[in-house]
Amino acid sequence: MTRSEENYLKAIYHLGSSQNKAVATNAIARQMDTKPSSVTDMIKRLSEKGLVNYRKYQGVTLTQNGRNAALGIIRKHRLWEVFLVEKLNFSWDEVHEMAEQLEHIKSEQLIDRLDEHLGFPKFDPHGDPIPSKSGVFKKSNKRLLTEVPLDTEGICVGVKDSSAAFLKFLDKNNIALGDKIVVREREEFDGSLFIEIDENKMHISNQIASNLYIQLEVL
Numbered sequence: 001m002t003r004s005e006e007n008y009l010k011a012i013y014h015l016g017s018s019q020n021k022a023v024a025t026n027a028i029a030r031q032m033d034t035k036p037s038s039v040t041d042m043i044k045r046l047s048e049k050g051l052v053n054y055r056k057y058q059g060v061t062l063t064q065n066g067r068n069a070a071l072g073i074i075r076k077h078r079l080w081e082v083f084l085v086e087k088l089n090f091s092w093d094e095v096h097e098m099a100e101q102l103e104h105i106k107s108e109q110l111i112d113r114l115d116e117h118l119g120f121p122k123f124d125p126h127g128d129p130i131p132s133k134s135g136v137f138k139k140s141n142k143r144l145l146t147e148v149p150l151d152t153e154g155i156c157v158g159v160k161d162s163s164a165a166f167l168k169f170l171d172k173n174n175i176a177l178g179d180k181i182v183v184r185e186r187e188e189f190d191g192s193l194f195i196e197i198d199e200n201k202m203h204i205s206n207q208i209a210s211n212l213y214i215q216l217e218v219l
Contacts, residue, residue, distance in 0.1 A: 001049075003104045006073050008032065008042050009051060012062055013070035020067065022059030071135040077103035078124035078131075079114050085125040086118065092125040093167035126167075127158020127177055127213060143216060145181065145209040146191065153182045154214030161211040173202070181214055 001009075011031045015023040025043065029036045043060055046052040051066035062070060080102040084095040105111070112133065115121075122138040123129055129137040142157050156179045159166065170176065175197060184201075185194035191206035 001069065004042070005046060005049075005051075006069070006104060008039075008046060009062065009066055009070040010073050010077075012052065012060055013067065013074070016061060020061050022061050024059050028060065068135060071131045073103050075131045075133070076105065076111050078128060079111065079118065079121070081124045081126070082118050082121050082130070083114060091167075091171070093164040093171070095125065096162060096164070123158070125177075126162045127156075128162075141215055142213040145183065145193065145195075145212040145214055146206060148183055148214065148216060150183055150186065152216060153180060154216045155179070156181055156212060157215045158213035159211055160213065166211060169208075174200075175212070181212075 008028070011028060012023050015027055015031060025036055025039045028043075029039045032039065043052060043054050046066065047054050050063055051069060053061045053063055077099045080099040081092075081095045084090045084098055085092055090098070115133070121130055123140075127142075129140065131137055140157060143154075144160065148154065156175065156177050158177070159170070179197050182196040183193055184196060187193070191209075192203060193206075193209050194201065194203050196202070
């Protein structure tokens, strides 16, 4: 596959979620920042290769081969992010663009060795699960911070928004994966939260809370 074809498969996988829901070509065009006509041409190519199913007005889904290919790309991306953070000391807001380039390396032997060298990690630096070579994810009992009841403690295990701007914001405010977070108050007016992080009190907006995942531990 070409790099462009791999990027399309990954985009369709993310848009369709793990349930492999049908994805509209317009949604793919927005995700890929391209014209719908270009998406249609690519979908035809991927369909001819047996990687997607497409029916007019019903959207696009991945075939099993397409899903396997997408998971392989995601696995490589997230393993490279772990390597860049843990071994080369990049910060978590720097690694996405680098991993976007490295994920297209074809050598399966290299990726298997990388996985072994890193100790077979289950999650990347942003808390996203890393598929195994067979495409299996480790499930996590995580919820967005906006969805948890008051006086509930949890561990910060991931972010929904992995943009550099949001990750830099979290660093600036000393919010990191592994932090214990307790929701103490919720403002009815704007949905903002008063929380405690390792006993330090903080007020965060609804936008921030809606992009933080925690694994629950009911007090």
